Amino acid sequence: MSWASIGFLMAYDWPYLLAVALVGLLVGWRSFSPPKV
Amino acid sequence: MPSLTHILETTLLVLLAYLLGCSIGYLVHRVLYAARGTRQVPAPAIPVALTPTAAAPRARRTMTPAARLASAVSDDPVSRNAPVPSGGSAKAPPPVSAAGPRPSALGKPRAGGPDDLRQIKGIGPKLVAALNALGVYHLDQVASWSAANVDWVDGQLALKGRITRERWVEQAKAIVNVTRLSA
Numbered sequence: 001m002s003w004a005s006i007g008f009l010m011a012y013d014w015p016y017l018l019a020v021a022l023v024g025l026l027v028g029w030r031s032f033s034p035p036k037v
Numbered sequence: 038m039p040s041l042t043h044i045l046e047t048t049l050l051v052l053l054a055y056l057l058g059c060s061i062g063y064l065v066h067r068v069l070y071a072a073r074g075t076r077q078v079p080a081p082a083i084p085v086a087l088t089p090t091a092a093a094p095r096a097r098r099t100m101t102p103a104a105r106l107a108s109a110v111s112d113d114p115v116s117r118n119a120p121v122p123s124g125g126s127a128k129a130p131p132p133v134s135a136a137g138p139r140p141s142a143l144g145k146p147r148a149g150g151p152d153d154l155r156q157i158k159g160i161g162p163k164l165v166a167a168l169n170a171l172g173v174y175h176l177d178q179v180a181s182w183s184a185a186n187v188d189w190v191d192g193q194l195a196l197k198g199r200i201t202r203e204r205w206v207e208q209a210k211a212i213v214n215v216t217r218l219s220a
Contacts, residue, residue: 005046006050013047021054021055021057022058025061028063028064029062034070034158034159
């Protein structure tokens with residue numbers, strides 16, 4: 001994996017990556033539960 | 038046809054984006070929760086009407102949870118529970134004051150033993166013990182709390198608005214309803 005290929009992928013696939021990142025954001029958000037005292 | 042390298046690179050990037058999103062989401066939620074939980078409210082800055090008036094319930098409803106907490110801490114429970122003289126011009130006390138800020142307490146659990154208060158998300162073993170010390174053993178007790186009761190318990194346990202934030206009363210009502218339906 002070279003920087004050029006990463007740049008290529010980012011340039012063309014960024015909407016998909018963004019969608020996946022948003023899904024991850026939601027999963028991460030919901031995985032936090034307040035500490036029980 | 039895409040090469041194997043291209044597929045691998047794309048998969049790795051997608052995985053990376055997912056993990057990055059997970060980490061950011063978790064951290065942001067944690068930081069926001071901590072920021073809300075540690076917010077300090079200067080009690081003297083908030084005007085509080087100590088004598089029950091007709092406008093008091095409305096003002097209480099429009100107050101923010103933080104202001105309600107401050108008012109619960111600074112309110113004098115004796116004056117709030119003082120009986121209204123039976124003179125002709127005395128108005129009936131508002132419902133909140135009439136019920137009193139302290140929720141109904143039990144000396145000991147009812148027959149059948151106490152409910153598991155940890156069913157309410159946000160309550161752990163220490164809070165169960167603290168609630169028991171206040172005479173709260175059952176979920177239906179929590180479900181019946183009024184806003185004033187919530188303020189009072191919140192002030193007693195120094196929970197900084199957690200009861201409202203974590204919706205203990207709503208959770209308790211839901212659990213009680215489900216238990217009733219399944220019984």
